[in-house]
Amino acid sequence: MSSSSTDPSYAAVLRTRYAARTFGAALLGRLSYGMVSLSLVLAVKEATNSYAVAGTVMALFGLTSVFLSPARAGLIDRYGPRRALLPMATVYALLLTGLAFAASWSGSSGVLLGVLAMSAGASTPPLGPVMRALWSDLVPDTRLLQRAYSLDSVAEELLFVTGPLLVGLLVRVTVPSVGLAVSAALVLTGSLALTSSPAVRREGDQKKVSAAAPAPSPGLVHAVKPASPRRRPLQGRPGLGQAIAVSAGVGMCLGAFDLLVIAFADERHDPEAVAWVLAALSAGSAIGGLIYGAVPWRASARLRLSCLAAVLGLTLATTGLSPHPYALIAWAALGGLFVAPALTTAYLIADEAAGPAARIQAGAWVNTAFNAGSSGATAATGLLVGRLPLPLCFALAAAPAVLSAATALNRSRRPAAVTIALPERERTPDAGQATLNG
The missing domain is CATH 1.20.1250.20 (MFS general substrate transporter like domains)
Incomplete structure (x- = not known):
């Protein structure tokens, strides 16, 4: 059934071929972003016993993550999710794991924690922009695309509510640095699942076809x-x-x-x-x-x-x-x-x-x-x-x-x-x- 004949509903968005699988994988990885900020602040505060150090480390992580996001996204646009996203997620997960290990020791160096946090922030995989780009390929019908983007925005909003709650549950039973390790596991698992989706493979194949045949299609404004x-x-x-x-x-x-x-x-x-x-x-x-x-x-x-x-x-x-x-x-x-x-x-x-x-x-x-x-x-x-x-x-x-x-x-x-x-x-x-x- 073509997308143009599909009733424009949220159920129709999720029934689209590969949509539920791809979206679920992206959400799993993006749950990490709902957990990592609070986990990082709590872990660094416990390791250094300093709110000032915790705030500084969090600021370094946030600034490098935010301002280098377009550059990381440009790499994925150029090389595709499979060649760029997965290595990026792997490096990010390893750095978060290293940060969790360093923050698990009382009296850890604030400089070391800051360097690890900056490095992790610089390699944060842009799972949100990748998923929104995939929606455009999965749901080419404009009526459904609006619903897909709305669903994506609402889900992201809920992730940033759920993430801190999960961190709160974790710190009740273990140390805050475990939250960083869980964040690393989530982003790596989600990225692996996302890049293994047929939608990502199809998107990569279409880029190859586009590069081989650059002639404009009839549906393009010249x-x-x-x-x-x-x-x-x-x-x-x-x-x-x-x-x-x-x-x-x-x-x-x-x-x-x-x-x-x-x-x-x-x-x-x-x-x-x-x-x-x-x-x-x-x-x-x-x-x-x-x-x-x-x-x-x-x-x-x-x-x-x-x-x-x-x-x-x-x-x-x-x-x-x-x-x-x-x-x-x-x-x-x-x-x-x-x-x-x-x-x-x-x-x-x-x-x-x-x-x-x-x-x-x-x-x-x-x-x-x-x-x-x-x-x-x-x-x-x-x-x-x-x-x-x-x-x-x-x-x-x-x-x-x-x-x-x-x-x-x-x-x-x-x-x-x-x-x-x-x-x-x-x-x-x-x-x-x-x-x-x-």
């Missing part, structure tokens, strides 16, 4: 002018800049929001409210992602992304006016409804803009923008809390999401020249098949 051979794979891609800008804005908004929630709870002497507010945000995101993926939208993806970012920012800005933690929980749940849909749309736009040759790298840039924005905003917000009224801090934290939406709207009105062949996804349900066959 270039206005030929691209320079020296042009970077993502240079001049219409829509990709918008996706990156909005993703960074949303990341800044959420990174600041987490810290502001803690300040809000401290101000009202109700520290237990923090967990409920963040849980409400995650629950709202999961529900919003599932609803968003099931709706057949008529508006363009760029317009939808602008609206989602603007509404998200305005909603979270309003939370600062909450008179009571219960009101904050309600506003957080409402704002969460727009988180997964915004990220889903950003990944869809990046996928459409990039094409097969740079699809993983494009998704990695969106992911990097979100994480970098989140980290930077958390640090900046820490300087503002205590110096400005909390309602004003909430409004300032929401500004990047709203401003990124305005930029996106402005860009969507400008016709962008196409510099290389791009898949014509929105013209026909089967247009993705042209990309698939290269």
Whole structure:
């Protein structure tokens, strides 16, 4: 049965050939990312008895992981998942295991732990961008692809809720460094299962066919002018800049929001409210992602992304006016409804803009923008809390999401020249098949 004739539902996505197997393998590996941060902080704190060292090691790990993500994704775009992803995952797992071993000894050197953490962060396999690129090949029907991306975003949200809970269970029965070892085992097992999937083998074969026969397919929009051979794979891609800008804005908004929630709870002497507010945000995101993926939208993806970012920012800005933690929980749940849909749309736009040759790298840039924005905003917000009224801090934290939406709207009105062949996804349900066959 062709994808175009399949009912657009989440069940149809998972019934697609190889989809459930490939998605399950990717989720197994990505569960490692939900566990590794908390495991690393707890393990280093126990080994060095220093929160400062633990925070520094975690920052080194996070920075190298985030900012080198596009470069790692570019290697996978160039050499394919089987040749690049598996060695990357193996090195990452070995370094995490070494880090777990080093952190299991009391009095371990903070310098050694920092070097191991930086090395592990530099080799973190981009399983999320790889899976999102595979969705484009597994589900070429645009109607199903939206649901696939929504399902992926919701599942990732739940992994980052489940991961810390598993770490909490582990530290009850063993030392925190075991969490690092489990993270290493998960990412290696998941990567092995992912690269052994027939979908990955088929994707690699199609790249070979594409390289051997570069003639454009009928389903491709031809270039206005030929691209320079020296042009970077993502240079001049219409829509990709918008996706990156909005993703960074949303990341800044959420990174600041987490810290502001803690300040809000401290101000009202109700520290237990923090967990409920963040849980409400995650629950709202999961529900919003599932609803968003099931709706057949008529508006363009760029317009939808602008609206989602603007509404998200305005909603979270309003939370600062909450008179009571219960009101904050309600506003957080409402704002969460727009988180997964915004990220889903950003990944869809990046996928459409990039094409097969740079699809993983494009998704990695969106992911990097979100994480970098989140980290930077958390640090900046820490300087503002205590110096400005909390309602004003909430409004300032929401500004990047709203401003990124305005930029996106402005860009969507400008016709962008196409510099290389791009898949014509929105013209026909089967247009993705042209990309698939290269």
